[in-house]
Structure formats: structure tokens, C-alpha cells
Amino acid sequence: MPKLPDYIGPLAFGVKMGVVVPGTDLTGMVTSALKQVNDDELLDDRDVICVTESVVARAQNNFVSVDYVAEEIRAKLGLKKDSMVGVVFPITSRNRFSLIMEGIARAVPEGEVIVQLPFPCDEVGNQIISEELAETFDYVAGLVRYDELDAADCRHPITKVNYLQMYQEVIEGQGAKATIFLSNDPKRILEFSPDGVIAADIHTREKTRRKIKEDLDNCITLQDLCSEGENWCEWGLLGSNMSANKRLKLAPREASAFAREVQQSVLEATGRKVEVLVYGDGAYKDPSSGIYELADPMPVFGATDGFSGRYREGIKYKYVADVCHEEGKSVEEIEAHLAEQCRVAYEHNHIMTEGTTPRRVEDVIASLADLVSGSADAGTPVIVVKGILK
Incomplete structure (x- = not known):
């Protein structure tokens, strides 16, 4: 296969690999795949190698059981079997949160789990109740109990799942009492006098914890759980996913160290100096569903x-x-001017950069990689991105 011609601009393509299981030499596996890419003249210096977080965590055998999550919650919050625990702003997701909720309920099998959800959507855009119904509530001070709502109003418009009912069933399935309500003020959870609270949101977790700790010190975030021990991640339960046999796959630990290891291995195998990142969810919003994809931290x-x-x-x-055309410049003169301007470093607020809001380049590349690999997984856990890093 010939080298890509010079007229091709930035692009990304997936690289197929075999199945990754716990204990897999992932660095060697990725390097072997990229050596073939290089042999086909499709790898260059400054290319970006994107490895999906799921295979990194799987190779690390980074799994925890629901029982372990329950033990962590009891220890971190000092709970007893009959304690009352609050859960504030969890996202509504079977994959991301149902097993976490099961672990929370299993921590207090003779007690109560109080779940506070925001409205009309969770923080990543999943609809909890319709916009029309939400407009009848007080967005700032409102508190609406789930048992006061019509179940039909709580069905997700795409999945058709009633996540409030699902979470209630998960909690009651562990023997605990379930109390679920809607409010956008995180401090409303304190009206139920919980023994401890989990600030379960992702991107706003520290803000939520700070508000709750003004009146109740016994409050943790998901990042505080499963952040130490035999299987752990510096992100704790943030970025975890449902796995087989009542286990959660954590996010990969020490992902930057893995990225540097792959970079060195590829350099030794191919002579190419590439950059490497470990990516999760892309940061973009679906305009049709309103769902913000970034459920990872x-x-x-x-x-x-x-x-x-x-x-x-x-x-x-x-x-x-x-501007150049209005000034009467020819096409050739415009192209020459553009080439010259591309070499000039402008401030972020300069008129020449108008409409191109600066974004961290790694976030843009990771989002592109996620779109190429796809949430449903295209069998390409490695994505090569060319032409973005100069």
C-alpha cells in the first residue's frame, strides 16, 4: 500500500486487533499492529496513537465486585447495615450506574437509600422528566417525590426505560428502602437526615460535595471509592462500566505511564516518534437527543x-x-497569503482566529477517536490520527 499523498489532510482510521483479556501484553500487541501500519507506509512522526481506555483497564485486570463496592462505601462513610445513605445527582445509566447503585444499597441492606436526581435531565443530558412537566416545577427550590409522578412521565424518550423505577427496584432488591425525589438543589438531600452522602455526579462533583459539606461533613464522591487497594484507579468509580458477573470495570490506572511505554516501544520497533493517548468518551453533544456523551470524567x-x-x-x-477577495486579490495571491498567515502565532482573541475557539488538542483528538471507534465498538481499539499535531 503506498504512502498517503500530500494532498490528504487530517484523518483518522481504526486499527483492528485481537481480543484483549486480563494479563494481555497490550503494549506489545499495540506495537505489533502499528509495525504493520508502518510497513504499509501509513505511520509518520507526529501521528497520534489513541488507545481506548476499555482495553487498557481490561489488560490491567482492573475490576471490582459489587460486594467490594459495598464494603468501600460502608468503610468510607462509616455506615451500618441499617444506616441511611444519600445519593445526589447520579446519572441515569444502566451501564454506568446500575451496579454502583446496587453496591450502595448492599451497603445498607436494612437501611434506606435516598436518591436525589436533577430535572429535567441528568448532567449528561439523559431526560428524567419531560421539559413540559419540568416547567411546572420550581427549578431552584422545587422538590418532587417520585411517588407523586406518573410513571409514564419518567420514561426516557429513546431507551423507553424508567430509570427512577429501575433504581428503586435495584435498591429494594438488596433489602433497603428506596426514597427517590427530584430537586436541583443538592442541599435538599439533607432534609432527610442521612448518615452519609455520596455526591454521585461526574463533572460537578466537587461543587456538589462542597455545598453538602457546609452542613454535613460525611460526604464523599465516586472518585473516593475504589481509589486504593489491589484493584484501584486514581479516578475511583468515575468512568467505571458494567461488566460480567456483578463486577465493575474501573477506568485504567496510571494511563500516562502506559502511553509513554507504548510511545517508547513504537519508537524502538518503527523509528517513528508518535504521541499516545488513552481515550474514553468523546466530549460532544448529540443535537437530536440532547445527550452529552462525556460520562467519563x-x-x-x-x-x-x-x-x-x-x-x-x-x-x-x-x-x-x-477579506482578500474583497481586496481584489487573485486566487493565487489568496492562497499565498493564507499559507503565510498559518505561520503567524496570533492571540486567542485576535480577529484572525474569530470563530475558532481554542480547545485542548488532546480532547479534540480523543473525541475524534471515540467517533471513529464508536460506542458500539467497531473492533478497532487503536485509532491512528494524522495531520493534527504539527
């Missing part, structure tokens, strides 16, 4: 040093071309 769990302080930015080609 961030798009990139770890990366090599070449991304530090870099932003995806540049001049606004369309604006510059229009």
Missing part, C-alpha cells in the same frame, strides 16, 4: 508529554479568504 485518561499546553486553533480560513 474527561476524554483523556492519560497521554504522553507532547500534548502539554497545546490547543487546537488556527486562523479562520473563510474570513481571511473573504
